[in-house]
Amino acid sequence: MTAEAVAAGPRSGAAADAGRPLRIALLTYKGNPFCGGQGVYVRHLSRELARLGHTVEVIGSQPYPVLDEVGDAPAGGPAPGVVTLTELPSLDLYRQPDPFRTPGRDEYRDWIDALEVATMWTGGFPEPLTFSLRARRLLAARRGDFDVVHDNQTLGYGLLAPLGAPLVTTVHHPVTVDRRLELDAARDAKRRLSVRRWYAFTRMQKRVARRLPSILTVSGSSRREIVDHLGVRPERVHVVPIGADTSLWSPDASVPEVPGRIVTTSSADVPLKGLVHLVDALAKLRTEVPEAHLVVVGKRAEDGPVARAIERYGLDGAVRFVKGISDAELVDLVRGAQVACVPSLYEGFSLPAAEAMATGTPLVATTGGAIPEVAGPDGETCLAVPPGDPGALAAALGRLLGPGGAELRARLGAAGRARVLDRFTWARAAQGTADRYREAIAAHGARR
Numbered sequence: 001m002t003a004e005a006v007a008a009g010p011r012s013g014a015a016a017d018a019g020r021p022l023r024i025a026l027l028t029y030k031g032n033p034f035c036g037g038q039g040v041y042v043r044h045l046s047r048e049l050a051r052l053g054h055t056v057e058v059i060g061s062q063p064y065p066v067l068d069e070v071g072d073a074p075a076g077g078p079a080p081g082v083v084t085l086t087e088l089p090s091l092d093l094y095r096q097p098d099p100f101r102t103p104g105r106d107e108y109r110d111w112i113d114a115l116e117v118a119t120m121w122t123g124g125f126p127e128p129l130t131f132s133l134r135a136r137r138l139l140a141a142r143r144g145d146f147d148v149v150h151d152n153q154t155l156g157y158g159l160l161a162p163l164g165a166p167l168v169t170t171v172h173h174p175v176t177v178d179r180r181l182e183l184d185a186a187r188d189a190k191r192r193l194s195v196r197r198w199y200a201f202t203r204m205q206k207r208v209a210r211r212l213p214s215i216l217t218v219s220g221s222s223r224r225e226i227v228d229h230l231g232v233r234p235e236r237v238h239v240v241p242i243g244a245d246t247s248l249w250s251p252d253a254s255v256p257e258v259p260g261r262i263v264t265t266s267s268a269d270v271p272l273k274g275l276v277h278l279v280d281a282l283a284k285l286r287t288e289v290p291e292a293h294l295v296v297v298g299k300r301a302e303d304g305p306v307a308r309a310i311e312r313y314g315l316d317g318a319v320r321f322v323k324g325i326s327d328a329e330l331v332d333l334v335r336g337a338q339v340a341c342v343p344s345l346y347e348g349f350s351l352p353a354a355e356a357m358a359t360g361t362p363l364v365a366t367t368g369g370a371i372p373e374v375a376g377p378d379g380e381t382c383l384a385v386p387p388g389d390p391g392a393l394a395a396a397l398g399r400l401l402g403p404g405g406a407e408l409r410a411r412l413g414a415a416g417r418a419r420v421l422d423r424f425t426w427a428r429a430a431q432g433t434a435d436r437y438r439e440a441i442a443a444h445g446a447r448r
Helices: 012-016 037-051 111-121 127-141 176-185 189-198 201-210 220-230 275-285 305-313 327-335 351-358 371-375 390-401 405-423 426-447
Strands: 023-028 055-060 083-087 148-152 167-170 215-217 237-239 261-265 293-297 319-322 339-342 363-366 383-385
Touching: 023 037, 023 127, 037 055, 037 083, 037 148, 037 426, 111 127, 127 201, 148 426, 167 426, 176 189, 176 201, 176 220, 201 220, 215 220, 220 237, 261 275, 261 351, 275 293, 275 305, 275 390, 293 327, 339 351, 339 390, 351 363, 351 371, 351 405, 363 371, 363 390, 371 383, 383 390, 390 405
Parallel strands: 023 055, 023 148, 055 083, 148 167, 167 215, 215 237, 261 293, 261 339, 293 319, 339 363, 363 383
Antiparallel strands: none
16 A cells, blocks of 8 residues: 555645645744745745745744735646745734834734743744744644645744644754854853743753654754754754745846945844954955945945944944845845855854855855855865864955856856756745655555
């Protein structure tokens, strides 16, 4: 008997058949598509799953995800499905311009809201837990509406309850990595205590992850971290690489190249992103390449290591931060750069690397985490440097921006784009994810 036959039931068994469209609930407790990888993942994966014929209902909290039009199905494929958004609001305690706000009495709706505020008041981060509790309540009320539930790194206790459909969870990388790096960078005991309290939710995520039947991740490096840090059995963790939207992120010779421009993406001034090391490298580089300057896609922190480094080196005029720009403006910003840089100490995948490579912009990247899996071999598709080494970053940037760098930039840029087209596209990611859904549905039916 086939696995699909074992899974047979009035609806889920039919959905497990290879040619049958699936009804997917895609959960995301944070959906910002312009800052951080979770929103980007939901946006592009949902679109490509729908292009394969599936129906995707994204269930998300603030900031709500931006979803794309589905467009045409692949040649020879089924008719495209649909993508819809169901808003599952939190109290949005970290919204700008008033993060860590105290909500008004009339904003409280139930005990989950009270839990959310109490956790914030005591220095913790409540959203993974409280979103999971709200999602459990919604899914219980809609039992039978979905063939599979796909959680995007919430890992909250609420998702351990029966959800009416098999659960597949994506873990981009264990947040315990972020916790370790922030503790290492903490300057005093008070800061270390604050970091431990903020990341207290990782204890919950460890407990939940160990009980999940199917975890997807985006790289071999992340898979090893999930097994080592979260204690998940290796056979339960499956790698499905993600990628770039190569129709958007593409070369365009009409966009002028800006001499000396280096572009990077940094969603927050945290040690993980390594931005302070890139600022240190820029100071060194400008002694030899005076026109070198940095454009950071992300919000400028008014205080912190990066702000202090910019002030220390007198780089106010050489470092610019941009945020809130359109996709087209962002792509042209990268196209116009002579070099893209990923200075992170660790990444579970690195979408900015894949996207920059897809435009044909040459890349300098560290070897932190999964970045080498994306960026490829040093000297062939990128220039690779050790994480946390400003001198190595400055030397690599100097090779590309100094005399004779044009030929190397052209060679690395072309090879980088070819690598992304061959390995890292959202269409491939969607097909691999759908295959894992069907395996989860079959296994769920076999256990019943």
